[in-house]
Amino acid sequence: MPATICEALERAAAMRPETEALVGNGERISFKRLYEKSFGVARALAAAGIERGDHVAICAGNSVEWAILFHGIVRVGAVCVPVNTRLTPDEIRMQLERADARLLITVESLLRIDFVAVLREVCPTVDTVLPSPELPRLTDVVVIGEEAPAACRTFADFLAAGERTELPPRPASDDVALIQFTSGSTSFPKAVLLTHANMTTDAYFLGKRMGVREGDRYLSARPFFHVAGSTLAVVLSAVHAVTLVTMYRFTGEEALKLIREEHCTLTSGNDTMYLMMLGSPDFQPLSYTLRGGWAAISPAIMRRTVEEFGAAQTVTGYGLSEASPNIMASDHGDPVEDRIGGWMRPHPGLDVRICDPATGAEVARGQKGEIRVRGWCVMKGYYRDEAATRETMTADGFLKTGDMGVMREDGRVAFVGRLKEIIRVGGENVAPADVEDVLIGHPKIRQAQVFALPDPRLIEVPGAYVVPREGETVTADEVLAWAKPRLAGFKLPKYLAVIDSFDIVGLTASSKVPKRLLITHAMRHFGLGEKETTS
Template structure:
């Protein structure tokens, strides 16, 4: 019998309270700004929640968070959630125009931010350009709904509150008032508005409920084999659901410790995992490759047992063999699904976990459909991945047309390509919009990338379609090489010719030092649209 509703509906406050009372002395969070046990976390969440009530915030109102991964970020989120406030986490890479749009469109009433991030990004200065009234009196003319600004750090504008002044607001809030506010929160309330990765337009705000995020966290924690004694290192940014659901909540629901960092640095990540004796981790191709290629990799004594990744079989094999994470699992999902749809299980055979063949969670349905007709595809034939069930978003905030286009007849149309086997195992192939046609033949970038990754010299591979006057489009590949490895573009093209159909072989292959200058998203994913623009310019194909 399948479960028609979330296996852990929450709301989040009830889960946090239960776990903290079961494991009060367990470390809950370890970050660069400190560490808290579950008992201490509960105390800080209560203090901040009282201050939020003292600020006048009420259930259903939106608060923004603009800061990197930290204990502070988590405390603010848990406190807001306990009152039924909706959290809008901002990407720390957002700049003025994106920040202005997000604050306005998502109706943010109160923004909590640090004055400076990584000692170089001036959030206060940026906010002053967006809304000059932060220096005098809020609300202002540009953001009339933004009534409160709380700044953590030394530079507090005239209309903002310092951390101390903010916390002082909670001293007169009585326990009965706090309890009453928390009892009004329901499982289906919106917990978080997640920005999707905007590429050609402003990002959309995905509304996710307590029940959907907690349910996915519980399902993933079970399949990962999370234990209360585990120490789970995840540098995934909290402003993304890979950081909120798949990191913070996955650790929380089983009383484990989450260890994080404000930003991802491979040397720092290895040092943290060794120092904190982390048993679980998560990452993607880029992050794992950077750690495996780190010159001091072999000097770190890792204690990894497992975790999860969205990565190719070749890279996952190295994560098992070289990092010791023998229970590593594969994952596929998207923000609109809170964010996971299918996940492997640490108890399955390793080969099954590495090959990207995953099963869905109880109560969720998956179909692979023809992208044009929307008819279900035969087993093992590629088509668009569609899903329905309790983990889906409530919609895009204030974007009804986009919501209707994505959620049709109760089914989420992911825009992703995959295959479904007769026994219900899904394989992700790639983004439909990243597919390209070479002389009438469909080519999946991921398929060509996985061929390239089999070459012993290649560390990372990215493939895009670029214009061609005869065939319409042809493959172009950008690769980085492993430290100390050597190979020519001609060698690598010849390697592909021996292993895949000629229309899939890269017409152009460029060896680069890294992808940072071309562009990564905040979750360390390479942006294919930027890479394509870069290639067209570099190769003179405009």
């Protein structure tokens, strides 16, 4: 197992130099060329004065160039700060400021977005002088394109300046490699510090659970600016020396096309991503080269993945940014019903406990509680936020995940739901995922989202939106009548509506439905808040 990301890429280039490291958006690059080109970036960074521990930001989509930049940044000993390309200019500026980024490398454009125009909003002085008053630490900006604002450089000029520069010593395994901003869906985003060892160890063990082997071609459209993309796609590819296939923007049709054309054997995704593939008019059951992969999906969708996709060795994974991200996963050799049921084993060397979130005491096997973890996957802390770090970590070194789980007698754990998303119905706790799994079991339902809505008597009650399968028609009353004998009374949604899609609120960059926005929409829809207006 490589100790650093640099060692992983160097070993992959030595072992399988001509194997494709990454394929995406019409581009291909071998491990040998990726290694060589990343050295060019590392030399240019060194020539620009970037030293070990400095923070360098990337604003780019999933691509060959992103991987080259990332490997170059970590080789020089700097810390990569991936910028979410879907953020507003104000949000991007906030991330660059909070991360103390010294240098930014940005694409000229991506998916019809003019990022030079975005750059001018983020940093208004790029046409005159750097740094700007808004970002006093940002002294250098590089634009991947033919032209750049007056105070910036083109990527070609940036590389040329470093051609004769010597590389510094390689970073150590405990050096920070990544600042990963949390999603911020329920709170202000925090800057997670992950080391080389955090990322390579996590990538190694998840690859083992997936059964990665020589010749595999692994489709992952998880955004590289999220840790599921950086650790569990880019780094995993290097650690196991297998081909990563990706795309700028996930669609079910494009994913199916890539799986077939690139002969992909592994993939990854969440509920929405798998449903977009399974529900696509292009989907042809049991006709793909997929053997398995990893998925953060419900049992109902996992069963469809195994039985309809034919990806019989798919494993369930669980984690969060603060844990590199993967804490545990099932194994490709586990009994299929355990994998479908979401029963996972913690990775070797990790101590996972299920605790009462109020007292911190470990609960009995079979009882639900907060998942807590201690060991090599846990972040170094939040950058510039010691108070939040202390709040998230216990005195004896456990990370409080904020997620609910249950542990069986054999030590396997199942994810139950987000602690903050638990619906408190009177004196009962309802995990949205439990209700969603039942609703998705309806033969006419493709997708479901369950969430808490206010109630004057019970404080909270379940609300739900469901999306029918292609060509199917179903009513809310029909769904509720079907679900009633399958759910305890307090779990049955009090409010349910059938919708065409979750485009009513849009998807996050990682193809998740943003429940906070969905609840706001539902409050209006069901007359519990400000009434909807129609035009």
